Amino acid sequence: MNIKIKVNGQLRSVEVEHNTTLLQVIRKDLNITSPKSGCEKGECGACTVLLDGKPITSCLVLAFTVDGSEITTLEGITPKDGLNPIQKGLINAGGIQCGFCTPGFIMSGHNFFSKKEDFTIDELKRALSGNLCRCTGYKKIVDGMLLAAKEMGIKVKK
Amino acid sequence: MKKENIKSVGRSVKRIDAEEKARGTSLYVDDIKFPGMLYAGVFRSPIASGTIIKLDITKAKKVKGIVTILTYKDIPGKNLVPVVFNDQPLLVEKEIRYVGEPICLIAGESKEIIKKAISLIELTVKERKPVLSIKESLKSKKAVNPEYKDNILQYYPIERGKVDKIFKKAHLIIENEYETNYQEHAYLETQGMVALEEMNGIMTLYGSMQCPFYVQEGVATVLGTDYSKVSVKLMTTGGAFGGKEDVPSIIGEIAALLSKKTKRPIKFTLSREEDIETMSKRHPSYTKYRSAFDKDGKLVGVDIDYYLDGGAYSTLSPIVLWRGVIHAIGPYDCGNVRINGYAMATNKVPSGAYRGFGTPQIIFAAETQMDIAAEKLGLDPVKIREKNCFKKGSITSTGQVLKESIGILDTIKKGKKSFNYSERKKNTEKFNKKHKNLKRGVGVASLFYGVGLGARGGPLQKGSALVSLFKDGSVQFSVGTTEMGQGMYTVLSQITAESFGISFEKVHATRISTEKVSDSGPTVASRATFISGNAIKVAVKRLKKNLTEFMFKEKIINSMKNIEFKNNNVYKNGKKLMSFTELAMKAWLGRVKMIEASWYLPPETTYDIKDGQGDAYVTYSYVTNFVEVEIDLRTYRTQVIDLFSSEEFGNVINPQLAEGQIEGGNVQGIGYALFENTVLSKGKILTNSFSTYTIPTILDVGELHPVIVEKKFKEGPFGAKGMGEMPLMGIAPTIGNAIYNAIGTRLYKVPFTPVEVYEEIKDR
Ligand code: FES
Ligand code: FES
Numbered sequence: 001m002n003i004k005i006k007v008n009g010q011l012r013s014v015e016v017e018h019n020t021t022l023l024q025v026i027r028k029d030l031n032i033t034s035p036k037s038g039c040e041k042g043e044c045g046a047c048t049v050l051l052d053g054k055p056i057t058s059c060l061v062l063a064f065t066v067d068g069s070e071i072t073t074l075e076g077i078t079p080k081d082g083l084n085p086i087q088k089g090l091i092n093a094g095g096i097q098c099g100f101c102t103p104g105f106i107m108s109g110h111n112f113f114s115k116k117e118d119f120t121i122d123e124l125k126r127a128l129s130g131n132l133c134r135c136t137g138y139k140k141i142v143d144g145m146l147l148a149a150k151e152m153g154i155k156v157k158k
Numbered sequence: 159m160k161k162e163n164i165k166s167v168g169r170s171v172k173r174i175d176a177e178e179k180a181r182g183t184s185l186y187v188d189d190i191k192f193p194g195m196l197y198a199g200v201f202r203s204p205i206a207s208g209t210i211i212k213l214d215i216t217k218a219k220k221v222k223g224i225v226t227i228l229t230y231k232d233i234p235g236k237n238l239v240p241v242v243f244n245d246q247p248l249l250v251e252k253e254i255r256y257v258g259e260p261i262c263l264i265a266g267e268s269k270e271i272i273k274k275a276i277s278l279i280e281l282t283v284k285e286r287k288p289v290l291s292i293k294e295s296l297k298s299k300k301a302v303n304p305e306y307k308d309n310i311l312q313y314y315p316i317e318r319g320k321v322d323k324i325f326k327k328a329h330l331i332i333e334n335e336y337e338t339n340y341q342e343h344a345y346l347e348t349q350g351m352v353a354l355e356e357m358n359g360i361m362t363l364y365g366s367m368q369c370p371f372y373v374q375e376g377v378a379t380v381l382g383t384d385y386s387k388v389s390v391k392l393m394t395t396g397g398a399f400g401g402k403e404d405v406p407s408i409i410g411e412i413a414a415l416l417s418k419k420t421k422r423p424i425k426f427t428l429s430r431e432e433d434i435e436t437m438s439k440r441h442p443s444y445t446k447y448r449s450a451f452d453k454d455g456k457l458v459g460v461d462i463d464y465y466l467d468g469g470a471y472s473t474l475s476p477i478v479l480w481r482g483v484i485h486a487i488g489p490y491d492c493g494n495v496r497i498n499g500y501a502m503a504t505n506k507v508p509s510g511a512y513r514g515f516g517t518p519q520i521i522f523a524a525e526t527q528m529d530i531a532a533e534k535l536g537l538d539p540v541k542i543r544e545k546n547c548f549k550k551g552s553i554t555s556t557g558q559v560l561k562e563s564i565g566i567l568d569t570i571k572k573g574k575k576s577f578n579y580s581e582r583k584k585n586t587e588k589f590n591k592k593h594k595n596l597k598r599g600v601g602v603a604s605l606f607y608g609v610g611l612g613a614r615g616g617p618l619q620k621g622s623a624l625v626s627l628f629k630d631g632s633v634q635f636s637v638g639t640t641e642m643g644q645g646m647y648t649v650l651s652q653i654t655a656e657s658f659g660i661s662f663e664k665v666h667a668t669r670i671s672t673e674k675v676s677d678s679g680p681t682v683a684s685r686a687t688f689i690s691g692n693a694i695k696v697a698v699k700r701l702k703k704n705l706t707e708f709m710f711k712e713k714i715i716n717s718m719k720n721i722e723f724k725n726n727n728v729y730k731n732g733k734k735l736m737s738f739t740e741l742a743m744k745a746w747l748g749r750v751k752m753i754e755a756s757w758y759l760p761p762e763t764t765y766d767i768k769d770g771q772g773d774a775y776v777t778y779s780y781v782t783n784f785v786e787v788e789i790d791l792r793t794y795r796t797q798v799i800d801l802f803s804s805e806e807f808g809n810v811i812n813p814q815l816a817e818g819q820i821e822g823g824n825v826q827g828i829g830y831a832l833f834e835n836t837v838l839s840k841g842k843i844l845t846n847s848f849s850t851y852t853i854p855t856i857l858d859v860g861e862l863h864p865v866i867v868e869k870k871f872k873e874g875p876f877g878a879k880g881m882g883e884m885p886l887m888g889i890a891p892t893i894g895n896a897i898y899n900a901i902g903t904r905l906y907k908v909p910f911t912p913v914e915v916y917e918e919i920k921d922r
Contacts, residue, residue: 019270027188027189033182033183033185033189034181034182034183036186036188036346036347036396037188038346038347038348038430039430039847039848040429040430041847041848041849043847043848043849044346044430044848046346073182074181074182075182078181078182083177083180083181087177087180088180090180091172091173091176091177091180092172094170094173094814094815094817094818096173096176096179096180097397097643097644097645097818097822098179098345098346098347098394098396098397098642098643099175099179099180099184099394099396099643100345100347100396100397100643101346102179102180102182103182106180106182125856125857126857128856129855129856129857130855131856132344132848132853132855133346133856134343134344134345134346134397134399134822134853135346135397135643135818135822136818136821136822136825137818137820137821137822137823137824137825137859137862138821138825138855138856138859139821139859139862140814140817140818140821141856142856
């Protein structure tokens with residue numbers, strides 16, 4: 001069947017099977033490769049994208065169910081020139097090693113910070129707890145997110 | 159006026175690949191496509207042990223979109239995965255030795271089509287009773303692999319001093335048995351490789367791996383072709399941790415065989431389930447550990463039987479076991495040592511390399527013993543380690559005299575101070591008095607680690623580099639070790655820049671490929687900085703010599719003495735001659751050789767296989783961990799509160815990257831100690847996903863505090879040793895000792911899951 005989705009602001013039409021996942025559509029049909037496949041079971045968060053503004057694990061979403069929706073991937077929140085605050089934060093804090101988990105973390109972080117004025121570290125960690133990273137030990141990912149928050153003027157509550 | 163000195167080494171420069179990774183544009187294997195590309199799949203054994211009676215692929219072949227199905231008969235070269243002993247076939251011929259062993263290879267238009275074909279392959283087998291544990295393997299009369307006379311894949315002894323005598327008169331003897339389970343690498347990117355015949359018939363592989371040269375050998379072996387007709391190129395690699403040392407050869411062989419047969423590009427990537435079920439993992443272990451102490455708390459004798467569960471084939475077990483044996487007594491000088499180490503065959507997926515390489519298992523035993531001894535002797539656990547640890551002139555269990563860069567005592571002292579040990583201990587006691595169900599405790603453990611492959615590394619102990627200077631004064635390099643996320647490209651760029659005295663930004667690392675440099679062995683054993691860093695230094699030295707000779711020939715200088723390359727300039731007797739860029743352009747015009755391929759061999763190591771004596775490794779790095787944990791007596795769950803990992807690994811090239819290694823390794827160690835529990839049934843791994851094999855999330859890790867101690871190592875590039883593995887290695891005993899401190903229950907089995915803790919408490 002045919003579905004129409006808006007991906008990073010562009011209208012796309014794709015032919016899908018009943019069991020095609022959104023992750024497959026994004027990676028294979030649309031050639032957008034920042035969402036990664038780490039488990040295809042909704043357990044690692046590497047495939048996180050925004051579906052109508054909400055973060056979801058795209059490997060668990062069947063493509064035909066999102067007909068007419070809006071999808072945002074890391075490509076969609078990366079400025080053409082330069083980097084967004086989360087990207088800068090992660091780079092400066094050393095929160096990136098192999099990088100396979102990075103797009104997922106940025107999407108989760110992006111959603112967490114959007115429309116926020118303040119937050120606690122615990123809230124931040126909870127928001128990121130669906131994303132696995134095997135390389136960094138998470139400390140520098142948290143540090144990177146804190147740098148980003150600072151740049152965006154979002155305050156840490158005690 | 160004093161100019162600022164340009165320095166690259168010792169600074170936390172940003173990773174050269176950070177920006178592309180932050181943008182999500184780095185290409186991993188699964189991100190690439192070639193025209194006409196097919197996918198690959200494997201039909202695997204459903205049983206652990208048996209004989210194939212009949213294999214029928216006719217129905218599967220007829221599935222629309224299936225292009226080819228291969229069995230062992232279709233392998234043009236040898237049916238072999240070359241590692242150490244060469245006992246593992248790529249595809250089962252008749253005898254099945256583990257669940258998941260590959261039987262047929264399938265190429266098709268999509269993964270779904272391949273799945274369908276796999277379900278239509280018919281296999282008839284005669285099952286045998288499998289050997290499923292170390293204990294069964296020791297008892298079993300029949301060898302798992304008939305090529306061996308028994309189930310001992312490898313045996314190593316160490317015999318030193320008078321063990322029996324010392325145990326007779328020792329003040330205190332401690333004797334215990336320890337067990338550890340598997341550990342899964344859980345790299346976020348599963349194994350994968352793309353193979354295609356490129357220009358001039360060269361079979362080319364793009365993949366995720368730690369040793370392109372192993373893959374090259376494997377592919378040439380199964381294709382029956384020249385090594386020089388196989389090229390292996392590194393993609394951005396999504397974590398490895400030892401899990402991509404030898405097994406990528408299997409992935410590469412499969413992709414290359416199917417590509418050769420179909421004449422089309424093949425992509426072969428594993429699903430998470432297939433990856434967990436069929437790829438290598440940390441060896442389960444069983445240890446009998448006896449320690450003898452004198453009345454002052456000095457370790458005077460050790461007697462150890464150490465067993466590893468190697469799985470169905472020997473793969474890397476011989477080397478993993480060796481490292482375990484060498485590190486079995488910990489960083490302590492003890493004159494009387496007997497160690498018997500065995501790697502046992504079982505009907506399970508072959509175990510292999512994993513960060514620490516046979517040492518986390520035995521360090522768990524050794525450092526638990528040390529803690530027990532401290533208590534029995536009425537000594538503080540930190541004191542007993544201070545008393546026994548290596549000092550200058552100490553002798554290891556292999557008889558190696560330690561001469562230089564011995565930081566163990568410093569790691570204890572600095573760690574203790576940062577952790578605020580005495581104060582913290584008092585605070586936990588106060589806390590425990592106040593709380594009925596929550597108990598806190600502190601724990602400590604020390605360890606050492608032989609850097610590089612050491613004496614059993616044989617012909618692999620070498621490294622090569624290719625360094626080119628361009629006429630604009632910029633530099634490009636390549637080496638034979640790989641980047642898998644640890645930051646090697648960045649650290650080696652720093653070393654290259656520092657060696658030339660030019661800005662870090664002027665140096666660029668290129669993709670690792672078998673086409674650029676010669677076989678440099680695997681990227682393991684925390685060796686990349688040391689081996690490739692030194693190889694680069696050799697190449698840069700030659701390039702600087704070429705430039706200096708040119709200046710002399712051109713009469714720019716009247717002698718070749720006192721030439722310095724620094725601050726992006728060239729100096730003679732401290733006076734600036736010209737900028738490095740100017741010199742590069744002049745040299746290019748003057749047809750100077752601007753490319754050097756280099757070769758580095760580490761200092762000799764020795765080892766006598768009969769008694770285990772010799773200078774096993776070039777040098778050692780050191781760690782002492784301190785942890786505070788909290789146990790909830792309602793759930794038996796342990797939570798790390800603060801972990802201080804105090805580490806000495808020579809001089810530091812990039813502090814931020816080093817911290818990243820410490821923190822990441824620490825968390826894998828926390829996972830190993832507390833969560834990661836593989837469960838099997840009849841040799842089949844049931845915990846094949848992240849919901850059943852749980853690795854730490856951001857909520858499980860507590861506060862991490864890396865503590866770095868620097869101690870220059872002269873032979874190292876800019877004083878560096880190596881450090882990638884140590885942060886993981888000693889976490890389990892550190893946490894185990896802390897749990898004992900909290901609740902008075904000793905744990906002898908890793909992981910310390912709530913069930914395990916409960917079992918031990920209830921048996922008390
Ligand atoms: S790939 Fe979707 S959560 Fe892992
Ligand atoms: S950086 Fe490798 S998984 Fe997070």
